Amino acid sequence: MSDEMLTPRPVRDSESEMTELVLPNDANPLGALLGGRLMHWIDLAGALAVHRHARSYAVTASVDHIDFLVPVRVGDMVVLKSSVNRVFQTSAEVGVKVFVENYLADTVQHVASAHLTFVAVDAKGNRLKVPAVIPETEEQKRRYDDAGRRREMRRTEVERRRKAKQ
Numbered sequence: 001m002s003d004e005m006l007t008p009r010p011v012r013d014s015e016s017e018m019t020e021l022v023l024p025n026d027a028n029p030l031g032a033l034l035g036g037r038l039m040h041w042i043d044l045a046g047a048l049a050v051h052r053h054a055r056s057y058a059v060t061a062s063v064d065h066i067d068f069l070v071p072v073r074v075g076d077m078v079v080l081k082s083s084v085n086r087v088f089q090t091s092a093e094v095g096v097k098v099f100v101e102n103y104l105a106d107t108v109q110h111v112a113s114a115h116l117t118f119v120a121v122d123a124k125g126n127r128l129k130v131p132a133v134i135p136e137t138e139e140q141k142r143r144y145d146d147a148g149r150r151r152e153m154r155r156t157e158v159e160r161r162r163k164a165k166q
């Protein structure tokens with residue numbers, strides 16, 4: 001990969017937004033959005049941010065714990081905002097924050113937040129180094145620091161599982 005491709009980029013370059021209108025096929029028989037459909041959208045929204053930042057293909061390596069805070073109904077608009085929190089070597093943590101907008105009631109509520117780790121790969125699936133990310137705002141700096149702590153927790157958990165298998 002060329003040096004130019006590895007030039008550090010600000011978090012804002014990765015910021016992405018995806019909007020979905022919830023249709024009956026996205027919902028259970030009671031008209032509430034399926035958790036699995038929301039997880040699919042979260043994965044896609046995360047991929048948008050990592051593609052913009054890394055300018056490469058990427059695969060999802062892991063998704064951290066997700067809580068669904070409020071129900072989402074057919075007819076609601078779901079807005080997913082994503083950006084790169086921190087880059088390691090070949091992987092990057094992306095944060096996705098999900099909101100539900102009810103345009104009739106004119107309300108916006110926080111539905112869920114998720115942290116995903118993507119690994120950058122080339123067309124043959126070989127891992128690629130990811131350019132560093134530059135946090136600029138206080139919030140971006142907090143997310144950057146938190147992402148470092150989360151990475152340590154993930155590594156501890158992977159290690160614990162590996163030992164449990166032996």
Ligand SMILES: CC(C)(COP(=O)(O)OP(=O)(O)OC[C@H]1O[C@@H](n2cnc3c(N)ncnc32)[C@H](O)[C@@H]1OP(=O)(O)O)[C@@H](O)C(=O)NCCC(=O)NCCS
Pocket residue numbers: 059060061062087088089090091092117119127154158
């Ligand atoms: C993700 C994947 C590329 C990691 O491969 P691996 O050989 O286990 O990789 P390594 O242990 O050498 O780690 C490579 C990077 O992935 C990260 N990684 C690996 N497993 C991870 C996990 N469970 N969570 C977060 N990061 C992980 C490592 O920390 C490392 O990051 P770094 O280079 O920034 O330090 C591989 O497991 C894979 O291809 N998985 C399938 C991905 C996929 O198909 N996703 C779609 C959903 S099915």
